[in-house]
Structure formats: C-alpha cells, structure tokens
Amino acid sequence: MKLPVVALRDMTVLPGMLMHFDVSREKSISAAEYAMNEDRQIFLTCQKDENTEDPEEDDLFRTGTVGTVQQIMKLPDGIIRVLVKGKERAILKKLTALEPCLMGEVELMPCCRDVVEEEQEAMIRTLKDGIREYAQLNRAFGEGAVKSLLTYQTLEGLIMELMIRLPMSNDQRQALLEQDSTCGRFYMLSGFMQTEGEILQLRREIQDRVKERVDQNQKEYVLREQMKVIHEELGDDDASDIRHYEEALDKLKAGQEVKDKIRKEIHRLSAMPNGSQEGTVSRTYIETLLELPWQKLSRENRDIKKAEKILNEDHYGMEKIKERILEYLAVRHFTGEAGGSILCLVGPPGTGKTSIARSVARALDKKYVRVCLGGVHDEAEIRGHRRTYIGAMPGRIVTGLKQAGVGNPLMLLDEVDKVSNDYHGDTFSALLEVLDSEQNSHFRDHYVELPIDLSRVFFIATANTLDTIPRPLLDRMEVIEVGSYTENEKYYIAEDYLLEKQRKKNGLKEGMLSISEAAMRKIIHNYTREAGVRGLERRIGEICRKTARELLEQNRTQVKITAGNLVKYLGKEKIQFDAANEDDQVGIVRGLAWTSVGGDTLEIEVNTMPGEGKIQLTGQLGDVMKESAQAGISYIRSVGSEYGVPEDYFEKHDVHLHIPEGAVPKDGPSAGITMAVAVLSAATNRKIRADLAMTGEITLRGRVLPIGGLKEKLLAAQMAGIHLVLVPEKNRRDVEELSSEITKGMEIVFVSHMDEVLKRSLL
Structure with a gap:
C-alpha cells in the first residue's frame, strides 16, 4: 500500500490502540489531512531521534502501525490534534515522496502465530497470574483493567491488550512491535511484568522503611516536646x-x-x-x-598609610620593626592572606617589645591577645589536657582564641625564652607545631579534639635572649632585634610618651608639671642604668607623685623641675658611670661587655710578681672567660720575645688577672684581646692608652674573632667618654648599620690580628 507517513516523536502506536496526539510540523499536518481526504489510512512510525526536525527514511523505525484517522481538530498556533486507532502492524519498505508530506510503500506484517494449543493455555495462565501479582504491587493498575484482562481467552488478544495497558516506555513498546512472533512477545511481556514487579516490591519496601523512620522521628519529637514541658514544670x-x-x-x-x-x-x-x-x-x-571562633573573622585594616601613622604615634624609632609590619600589610594587600613568617622580637627588658605588639594590633585593626609563656613547664599548657583527666581545660593558645572571639587575632607569645621543660613534657616541642606556618592550619588541641586553623593568626613572640630557645623553634621565627636605646632616644621617648602617660596616671592636668630638657637628660644619665625605659618611667612617675603632693599641700598650681632642684624629688644621683682613665697606666685596660640591661665597661687589671709561673684569675669569671684568658696568655707567651719579654719571664713570675666588681658574675667570649693586652703591658711595663676600649675574642695564633651586642657596648663606651674603640674587622658591617648618634665622638678602628691591637694599645 502507498500511505501517508507521520513520524512520531517519542511515541509508539500499537495495533488496537486508540489515541490522540498533537501535530505541528507541516509535513505531518499534510499527511493527516491527506489521509482524512482519502481513505483515512495512515502509517504511524516513531523517529529514532526525537530532536530531528525534518526526518528522512534513515531517521525512522521500519516497523510501525497502519491506523485509521478518526478525527482532526484544529488548535491555535497552527497545531492540529489527531485521533487515530491502530489497526495492523506494518513494515515501511521505502519512502516514495518527501513533499508536501511523507509518502511510503507499506507492507502489512501481522504477527506470526508460533504457539501450539497446549502451550497457549499455559501461557495464558502464566500471563494472568503475572497480571494478578503485578496489580497487587501497582495500585495505579485499576481493578477494572484487571477484570477486563482476565476475561480474555485467546493468547493473541491478551497479549495485544497487555501491550496497550501496561505502563511501558516507548523503547519497550517499539521492541514489542518489532517482535514478529507471539511466543517472543509473550516472553517479553512476562519478563517486563516480573521485572516491574520486583522494582515495585523494592520501592514499597523503601517507602515502608522511610515511613517507619519518619514515624519514629515524629514520635521522638513529640516525646522531646513532652519532656521539655515536664522539665519546665519541674523547674x-x-x-x-x-x-x-x-x-x-x-x-x-x-x-x-x-x-x-x-x-x-x-x-x-x-x-x-x-x-x-x-x-x-x-x-x-x-x-x-x-x-571558639571556627570561621568567624574580623575585618582588618588594609590602609598602609594609616598603619604607619599609628605606629609612629605609639613608638619612637624601631624602624626595622615598623618596616616589617608595613611589608606584612603590603603582602596582605596583594595576596589577601596572612603573611607566612612569625616575628620574634629579641632585646633587653623595657625596650618596648610587648607594647609594640599591642601597637601593631591597633595598626592592623586586629584583636589583641597576650599569652605569657614565662615559667610554663607543662606541654598541656600549650596543647591542652585530655578530657579523661579531672579538671581538663584547653591549652593557652585555644584559650587565647576564645578570648579574642575571632580566628585572626594578633597573638603575642610573651617571654618565649623563659619556657622550661620537666617530666610533664617538652613545651618547646609543643610550640613547634603552633609556630610552623606550614602545619598550624590543622593544629590539634588535646581537649578540643578537632583541627583548629591557626594559619590566620598573626603570631609575635618576644624574648630577652636567644640562647635558651632551641634551634628548631628559632628556625620557624623571623628574629628582629630590639636593641638598647641611646640617651637621645630615651629623651624623646620620655618627652613624647612617658611624661604624658605618667601625668594622666597620677591625675595631673597639662601645665601642672614641666620638666626641663637638662633635668630630663640628667634623670636618664644619673638616675637610671638600663637598656630600655622602664626605670626611666618609674623615675618620672616618682616625680609626678611628689608633684601631686606638693601641689596639694602648698596650694600651688604648677611645679617646674630643673637640673638644679632634681635632687629634691629624686634624691642624690644613683648612677655613677666609670669614666675613662685620666692617665695612661701599666696593666690596666678597659674592655666592653654586654649585659641584660645594656652595655657596660670592664676595667681589666693584670699584675705580675716573682714566682713559679702560676696564673691566677679572679672576679667571678665564667668558664668561657677563663678559657679566653688562658688563650690570651698563651699567645703573649708565644710572641713575648718580639716585644722584649725574656724567654723565662713567665716561668719566674706569677700572673694575676682581676676584673673588679668581684660580686658580679662575668662570662662571654668577647674579652680575649683585652686580657691579652693587659698581660703584655704588665710583662713589658709599657703603658696602655687611657682613652682606649676594646672588644673581641682571640685565638692561639692571635686572630681577632667577631663578637655580638656591639650597639650596647659602643653606647657604654660613649657614656664612659672613650675616644678610641678597637672592634673586630668582621664586625664592620654591624657598625655601618648603627646610627651616627651612637658612634658620634668616637674613633672606631677595625682590627683583624693582635699585632694591630698591640700597636694601637701600647705606648
């Protein structure tokens, strides 16, 4: 037969099926109208890809259904609704025309009956049993449909009705349509009902479990609400x-x-x-x-100029620290993340290490938390106690985060050099994870038992010395030295910060107290001896208290402090600095030393007397200093003949080396050349320059080795009125970094061998 062809999208019409569908394509509309005008016969087949707009022969399934067009109804937008009834299974041989509609040669291919009568009855019963089981599982499969299906007595009729009524996909219907034997269709339908039955069974079981769980949750909710009411009634x-x-x-x-x-x-x-x-x-x-602030962060200041202004307002000098903080801000501006390194401020007490951290927090708009580590000896103080112990609590780091209330505060680890270890564990090792920027993003506190991100915390540590800090911990920190202040720096710090602070602290209004420049400089020089300004602040506070009493008792409105009346408020001068010797002397030379409160000068004395070659060292010298003395004497003995010392001099004379202030312990590798010069002076009876000071370590061959604490030592030399200072050649770059204020009025000579030292020292 030659029939018009309609290509259906995702739809298969089976023989015996009455259905309607909407048609919008011009060719399909023309095919339906052509059939309606002729004998109403039309061939319906499904296209392989529903997205194909203009299907050709290869785009269509060969097997389809010849149907009768029952009705055509026009809808808006050029769409028509077609009602058809499927009649016979057919095969599309070929398309004979593509315009104005699809026309094709179609051959009717009824299904082949390949079932004998004995098998037919068994198949009918099998299908009816499957229908009953399927209907029990699928409630949408109505009771009327089941009764209608169970009335069929022929296998072909039952199969055709099942094909129409079962909720199959388009692919399954197409596969059934293409199956040309009754036996094949039977097995396909049986398999479909069995598979669908198993799926429905599983689905019902899942729904039952979900319902049971929902019911349980509902029950628990009701019980909880009842418990809440009961607890509220009981108080x-x-x-x-x-x-x-x-x-x-x-x-x-x-x-x-x-x-x-x-x-x-x-x-x-x-x-x-x-x-x-x-x-x-x-x-x-x-x-x-x-x-704990798990993901709570505070907004930070990204304005580098504002930060610089705040730092300059709060602190005088400290250029390196301020420069590092501004670098941190600049990096933060470009990366959006916290700068990696952890700062460690090292310097004598009272130099402003703790206050600079508070100032940095203010400059960055960060929350400030101070964790004091001085005397901490238990690892649990850092990592926290395990919850199995009575009285367990989190470590100081987590406690600090809790106090800050945000995950990105500035945390000051104060006095990190005073941490101690005992049987409770290694506290320094616990700090390794905290201060390692590569590991602390998942810091685990024993009490919290959950990973805590410390990578956003800005850590600043402070220490007086690096000697007690283990090398692995020191390696994780960027060390910035906060050195001693010069007298000029102390004066400006006192004028700009300390005086106003103590005025407010003691309730004095502006104008009630004034301290002249000469008086302030005298307080610094003769009433304090320190690297920092803590003692200076105490002296100013003492003046403020006595001023307040004087204003109240004598009914005065103003007090002026001058160099002349300073004794009235602070008493007699407390500090007397050792001045340079007025006369050149034999066996006396001035050395330079570093102490925890700044620099100092040491007057080393050597005396020789007839004896048996004994060497006596006094003045509470430490082991390192004793060894330096021994090395210096050995060197002098080896070169003594070049300076006129008899070869048997040290065998017939005893040498006594003494450093005054015998009650003060002294140690350190920086007085070797000083002691060697004093020994040679005493042995040769040659005088040493009075306005000379020196520092440096000596080797047995007379080489001069570098030393540390040079800034403090030169400050001490300046206060003592020293004009000439001998410094190791390898310390030249340290001197170049110092301000001219420190080296002003002094001639600094760099030496690399004892020959140069002796040439400059002995007259």
Missing part, C-alpha cells in the same frame, strides 16, 4: 540549657565536622542524669566548642 534547668546549646549551634559559623561533634555531645548530655559529674564535664566541653 529543671538542664532542658533549657540543651535548648540553648541547640540554638547556639544553629547560629554557629563552623564546618560540618565541628557541628556534628557538638550535636553528638549535646545528644549525649541530654541522655545523662541530672547533676551527674559527667554531665558537668560534657557541658563545659560543649560551651568551649561553641565559644
């Missing part, structure tokens, strides 16, 4: 606490792992009896976790 606070914890958890900014942990703890607490000791421990733990 029990536990229920309100748990409700408060749950509300706080909902508002908490934290990761899913943290929230799950807290939720689990709250559930455990709700199951504990009232007033139990375990409940108290659990409650403390929950409150700690809820108070």
Whole structure:
C-alpha cells in the first residue's frame, strides 16, 4: 500500500490502540489531512531521534502501525490534534515522496502465530497470574483493567491488550512491535511484568522503611516536646540549657565536622542524669566548642598609610620593626592572606617589645591577645589536657582564641625564652607545631579534639635572649632585634610618651608639671642604668607623685623641675658611670661587655710578681672567660720575645688577672684581646692608652674573632667618654648599620690580628 507517513516523536502506536496526539510540523499536518481526504489510512512510525526536525527514511523505525484517522481538530498556533486507532502492524519498505508530506510503500506484517494449543493455555495462565501479582504491587493498575484482562481467552488478544495497558516506555513498546512472533512477545511481556514487579516490591519496601523512620522521628519529637514541658514544670534547668546549646549551634559559623561533634555531645548530655559529674564535664566541653571562633573573622585594616601613622604615634624609632609590619600589610594587600613568617622580637627588658605588639594590633585593626609563656613547664599548657583527666581545660593558645572571639587575632607569645621543660613534657616541642606556618592550619588541641586553623593568626613572640630557645623553634621565627636605646632616644621617648602617660596616671592636668630638657637628660644619665625605659618611667612617675603632693599641700598650681632642684624629688644621683682613665697606666685596660640591661665597661687589671709561673684569675669569671684568658696568655707567651719579654719571664713570675666588681658574675667570649693586652703591658711595663676600649675574642695564633651586642657596648663606651674603640674587622658591617648618634665622638678602628691591637694599645 502507498500511505501517508507521520513520524512520531517519542511515541509508539500499537495495533488496537486508540489515541490522540498533537501535530505541528507541516509535513505531518499534510499527511493527516491527506489521509482524512482519502481513505483515512495512515502509517504511524516513531523517529529514532526525537530532536530531528525534518526526518528522512534513515531517521525512522521500519516497523510501525497502519491506523485509521478518526478525527482532526484544529488548535491555535497552527497545531492540529489527531485521533487515530491502530489497526495492523506494518513494515515501511521505502519512502516514495518527501513533499508536501511523507509518502511510503507499506507492507502489512501481522504477527506470526508460533504457539501450539497446549502451550497457549499455559501461557495464558502464566500471563494472568503475572497480571494478578503485578496489580497487587501497582495500585495505579485499576481493578477494572484487571477484570477486563482476565476475561480474555485467546493468547493473541491478551497479549495485544497487555501491550496497550501496561505502563511501558516507548523503547519497550517499539521492541514489542518489532517482535514478529507471539511466543517472543509473550516472553517479553512476562519478563517486563516480573521485572516491574520486583522494582515495585523494592520501592514499597523503601517507602515502608522511610515511613517507619519518619514515624519514629515524629514520635521522638513529640516525646522531646513532652519532656521539655515536664522539665519546665519541674523547674529543671538542664532542658533549657540543651535548648540553648541547640540554638547556639544553629547560629554557629563552623564546618560540618565541628557541628556534628557538638550535636553528638549535646545528644549525649541530654541522655545523662541530672547533676551527674559527667554531665558537668560534657557541658563545659560543649560551651568551649561553641565559644571558639571556627570561621568567624574580623575585618582588618588594609590602609598602609594609616598603619604607619599609628605606629609612629605609639613608638619612637624601631624602624626595622615598623618596616616589617608595613611589608606584612603590603603582602596582605596583594595576596589577601596572612603573611607566612612569625616575628620574634629579641632585646633587653623595657625596650618596648610587648607594647609594640599591642601597637601593631591597633595598626592592623586586629584583636589583641597576650599569652605569657614565662615559667610554663607543662606541654598541656600549650596543647591542652585530655578530657579523661579531672579538671581538663584547653591549652593557652585555644584559650587565647576564645578570648579574642575571632580566628585572626594578633597573638603575642610573651617571654618565649623563659619556657622550661620537666617530666610533664617538652613545651618547646609543643610550640613547634603552633609556630610552623606550614602545619598550624590543622593544629590539634588535646581537649578540643578537632583541627583548629591557626594559619590566620598573626603570631609575635618576644624574648630577652636567644640562647635558651632551641634551634628548631628559632628556625620557624623571623628574629628582629630590639636593641638598647641611646640617651637621645630615651629623651624623646620620655618627652613624647612617658611624661604624658605618667601625668594622666597620677591625675595631673597639662601645665601642672614641666620638666626641663637638662633635668630630663640628667634623670636618664644619673638616675637610671638600663637598656630600655622602664626605670626611666618609674623615675618620672616618682616625680609626678611628689608633684601631686606638693601641689596639694602648698596650694600651688604648677611645679617646674630643673637640673638644679632634681635632687629634691629624686634624691642624690644613683648612677655613677666609670669614666675613662685620666692617665695612661701599666696593666690596666678597659674592655666592653654586654649585659641584660645594656652595655657596660670592664676595667681589666693584670699584675705580675716573682714566682713559679702560676696564673691566677679572679672576679667571678665564667668558664668561657677563663678559657679566653688562658688563650690570651698563651699567645703573649708565644710572641713575648718580639716585644722584649725574656724567654723565662713567665716561668719566674706569677700572673694575676682581676676584673673588679668581684660580686658580679662575668662570662662571654668577647674579652680575649683585652686580657691579652693587659698581660703584655704588665710583662713589658709599657703603658696602655687611657682613652682606649676594646672588644673581641682571640685565638692561639692571635686572630681577632667577631663578637655580638656591639650597639650596647659602643653606647657604654660613649657614656664612659672613650675616644678610641678597637672592634673586630668582621664586625664592620654591624657598625655601618648603627646610627651616627651612637658612634658620634668616637674613633672606631677595625682590627683583624693582635699585632694591630698591640700597636694601637701600647705606648
């Protein structure tokens, strides 16, 4: 037959099926109208790809259905609705025309009957049993449809009806349509009903389980609400606490792992009896976790000029530290992340290490937390106690975060050099993870038991000395030295900061107290002896207190402090600096020393007397200093003949080396050349320059080795009125970094061998 062809999208029409569909394509509309005008016969087949707009022969399934067009109804937008009834299975031989509609040669291909009568009855019963089982599982398969299907007595009729009624996909219907044997269709339908039945069974079981779980949750919710009412009636606070914890958890900014942990703890607490000791421990733990700033961050200042202004307002000098902080800000501006290194401010007490950290926090708009590590000897102080112990609490780092309330504060680790170790564990090793920028993003506190991100914390550590800090810990920090202040720096610090601070502290208004420049400089020079300004601040505070009393008792309005009346307020001068010797002497030379409160000068004396070659060292010298003395004497003995010392001199004379202030312990590798010069002077009876000071270590061959603390030593030399200072050649770059204020009025000579030292020293 030659029939018009309609290509259907995702739809298969089966023989015996009455259905309607909408047609919008011109060719399909023309085919339907052509059929309606002729004998109403039309060939319906499905296209392989529903997205194909203009299908050709290769785009269509060969097997389709010849149907009768029952009705055509026009809809808006050029769409028509076609009602057809499928009649016979047919095969499309070829398309004979593509315009104005698809026309094709179609051959009717009824299904082949290949079932004998004995098998037919068995197949009918099998299908009817399958229908009953399927209908029990699929409630949408109506009772009327089941009754209608069960009335069929022929296998072909039952199969055709099942093909129409079962909710199959288009692909399954197409496969059934292409199956040309009754037996094949039977097995396909049986398999479909069995598979669908198993899927429906599993689906019902899943729905039952879901319903059971929902019912259980609903039951628990009702019971909890009842318990809340009961607890409220009894005046029990536990229920309100748990409700408060749950509300706080909902508002908490934290990761899913943290929230799950807290939720689990709250559930455990709700199951504990009232007033139990375990409940108290659990409650403390929950409150700690809820108070920690897991993902809460504060906004920081990114304005580098504003930060520089604040730093200059709060502190005088300290250029290196200010430069490093501004570099941190600049890096933060470009990366958006915290700068990697951890700063360690090292210097004598009172030089402003702690206050600079507070000032940095203000400049960066960060929360400030101070953690004092002086005397901490228990590892648990850093990592926290395990919750199995009674009285367990988090470590100081986590406690600091909790105090700050944000995850990116500035945390000051004060006195990191005074941490001690004992049987409680290695505290320095615990600090390694905290101060390692590569590891601290997942710091684990033993109490919290959850990873805490410390990478956003800006750590600043302070220390008086690096000697007691282990090398691995020191390697994780960027060390910035905060040196001693010059007298000029102390004067400006006192004028700009300390005086105003003490005025306010003692309730004095502006104008009530004035201190002249000469008086302030005298306070610095003759009433304090320190590297920093802590003692200076105390002296100014003492003046303020006595001023307040004087104003009150004598009914005065103003007090002026001058160099002349300073004794009245502070008493006699407390400090007398050793001045340079007025006369050149034999066996006396001035050395330079570093102390924890700044630099100092040491007058080394050597005397020789007839004896048996004994060497006596006095003045509480440490082991290092004793060894330097021995090395210096050995060198002088080896070169003594060049300076006129008899070869048997040291065998017939005893040498006594003494450093005054015998009650003060002295040690350090920087007085070797000083002691060697004093020994040679005493042995040769040659005088040493009175206005000379020196520092440097000596080797057995007379080489001069570099030393540390040069800034403090040169300050001490300047205060003592020294004009000539001998410094190791390898310390030249350290001197070049110092300001001219420190080296003003002094001639600094760099030496690399004892020959140069002796040439400059002996007259």
